[in-house]
Amino acid sequence: MDIRTLCLGILTMGDATGYEIKKTFEDRLDLIFHASYGSIYPALNKLTEEGLVSCREFSQEKRPDKKIYSITANGRYQFFDAIMKKPAADRFRSEFLATLMFSHLLPASAISEFIDDRIKDRLQKIASMADECGSKQTVREQFLCNFGLTMYQAEIDYLQDNRHLLEADALMGTRAAE
Amino acid sequence: MDIRTLCLGILTMGDATGYEIKKTFEDRLDLIFHASYGSIYPALNKLTEEGLVSCREFSQEKRPDKKIYSITANGRYQFFDAIMKKPAADRFRSEFLATLMFSHLLPASAISEFIDDRIKDRLQKIASMADECGSKQTVREQFLCNFGLTMYQAEIDYLQDNRHLLEADALMGTRAAE
């Protein structure tokens, strides 16, 4: 599943412009799947060429044309085909964890700061999600929202319970032994 | 932090060939940061040009030259500089979760199958990690390994406790209301 496919998916929920699709990625998919303009606009062009979406242009005075995309019957069929396939493995990249991998090279203060920041970030995300979660329209969006909340909370718990291991390691002479 | 930087990091642990660096990514960083040959070899060339690593070539008979890379003093300095910066946000992409986002378009059987597969996958990863975790050399590698275990377990727990919500939604006529 690539960004092209996910654009199709978003269009199954209703017509949209490229801009609105980007916003949907940010508002409802950012935890799950990230996409930038540089991939969305080319994706929409290609989907249009392939007849999986259609595009109505509204020429506006003194503004660039507004292009509203709709999914076609063929597009729906292709999207269904795509989501029926076994999902490929997650792609995950964490600079935070990669940094901790080399925490023996860092001053203890930096380690503590990074962990503090991480916990703060997760708490903030939980705070802003908690409201939304309840007011989600569909069962599946609630399911995904609560999934996010649960994972963030698990991360906070782990960091709070175990950070002392890394911090102690940084302060003691353990490093010299390596 | 990019793959170039992380290659530097791996070389702080000892000299290595491109092949060995790839293996290190697989063995010790796959949870955290993925890298393929297509990014590692160009990274090493660029690092060599920049003088952050040095390269000794061992011409072997009947085999391509073996190139052993070492980090230079300047390289160590640059790497330290990189990990002292605030780590950027995680990059995460999950086809599994993206698929669930559109579970209302799937037959109930497919939803159950995907969740079953996911749980199996997580259990398998936990099984293969559990051994390793105890035998990790350093405190920080144990910390990261247990972090992974904890997150995988949290995911399993959530899926087991809440899958019925999605599955019931798929079976009932709830979909018609959307």
Place this chain on the structure above:
DNA sequence: CGAATATATATCAAATCGATATAAATACAA
């Protein structure tokens, strides 16, 4: 003895990111 796996290099098209450019409408505070 033969098959599979490990060692080791490298490249390439395609996908994607992140930044930037452009331009006007709208909201909002000084």
Place this chain on the structure above:
DNA sequence: TTGTATTTATATCGATTTGATATATATTCG
């Protein structure tokens, strides 16, 4: 009211990264 920031809306571009593929030999194991 006037200036500033944000939102709406398009699009491109270099740099990064993926995933697949090519090439060759050594080693392991049934």
